[in-house]
Amino acid sequence: MKEKIFKAIILVSIVLILGSAALSNIKASANQNSNDSIFQSNVVFYPQHQDDEVLWAGSAIVDAIKQRGADHVYVALISDGIGVNIYKTDEGFKNLTKEEKQQFRNNEFKKSLKALGVKPENIIFLADRVIHGETYFDELKKTILDFEKKFNGEVTQIGHHYKYDDHAMHRKGGEILKELTEKGQVKHAMFFIKPWYSKEIPNEDKLYFTADNKKEHDVVLNACMSYKDIDESNGLYGIGYKSSPNYFKNLLKDDKLTSILTNH
Numbered sequence: 282m283k284e285k286i287f288k289a290i291i292l293v294s295i296v297l298i299l300g301s302a303a304l305s306n307i308k309a310s311a312n313q314n315s316n317d318s319i320f321q322s323n324v325v326f327y328p329q330h331q332d333d334e335v336l337w338a339g340s341a342i343v344d345a346i347k348q349r350g351a352d353h354v355y356v357a358l359i360s361d362g363i364g365v366n367i368y369k370t371d372e373g374f375k376n377l378t379k380e381e382k383q384q385f386r387n388n389e390f391k392k393s394l395k396a397l398g399v400k401p402e403n404i405i406f407l408a409d410r411v412i413h414g415e416t417y418f419d420e421l422k423k424t425i426l427d428f429e430k431k432f433n434g435e436v437t438q439i440g441h442h443y444k445y446d447d448h449a450m451h452r453k454g455g456e457i458l459k460e461l462t463e464k465g466q467v468k469h470a471m472f473f474i475k476p477w478y479s480k481e482i483p484n485e486d487k488l489y490f491t492a493d494n495k496k497e498h499d500v501v502l503n504a505c506m507s508y509k510d511i512d513e514s515n516g517l518y519g520i521g522y523k524s525s526p527n528y529f530k531n532l533l534k535d536d537k538l539t540s541i542l543t544n545h
């Protein structure tokens with residue numbers, strides 16, 4: 282009798298274990314599916330500065346490439362990045378020309394995007410397109426509308442959040458994208474947010490992009506290291522990390538290297 286009860290317990294346990302494993306598989310694939318269909322056929326990210334792409338959107342860029350292919354994922358950098366504090370406070374950078382300052386920051390940015398899998402021909406530097414009398418944000422607006430036209434609305438355009446960000450320039454870029462969306466000139470926009478603003482966004486409006494395995498984790502980690510590693514022969518001075526070490530530490534504390542995007 283005892284043996285029968287024992288067998289029954291074992292059987293029930295097996296059923297429960299298998300059942301919960303099946304359920305968690307369903308959950309995982311449901312998450313996957315909801316993110317799978319989120320991007321239009323083409324995707325454009327608009328970081329304000331060199332480092333914003335990996336800090337707030339690294340895993341989202343990796344996922345966009347996985348879903349839509351590297352040919353269809355673009356990154357357009359808004360600012361030249363020469364206003365970074367470290368250029369004013371660190372003696373070692375004081376005598377650089379404007380061009381050198383921009384170049385050094387772009388070297389880190391290009392290395393980061395290479396690690397993330399973005400094609401060099403899909404990287405756009407808006408600061409280099411600005412003509413006399415224009416601002417970066419005029420150029421941003423033009424570029425957003427050009428992409429909308431080029432892909433006939435089959436594009437997801439992603440910028441900083443227009444409200445929940447403590448950097449005024451980040452918000453400004455987000456506002457332009459938001460305005461164009463409200464006017465119906467952009468069909469599908471999304472906004473990346475710094476994780477500590479996540480609580481301001483309702484759950485149903487948020488999407489989490491994560492490094493799902495070691496390979497993806499290493500990809501985003503390598504992109505971060507482009508801003509930390511010093512390799513003077515290749516023009517790399519660790520400017521991004523020196524400027525905002527806590528942003529990098531905060532991201533790297535998260536095993537999943539999560540990017541949070543919102544539709545609103």
Ligand SMILES: [Zn+2]
Pocket residue numbers: 329330333448451
């Ligand atoms: Zn920034």
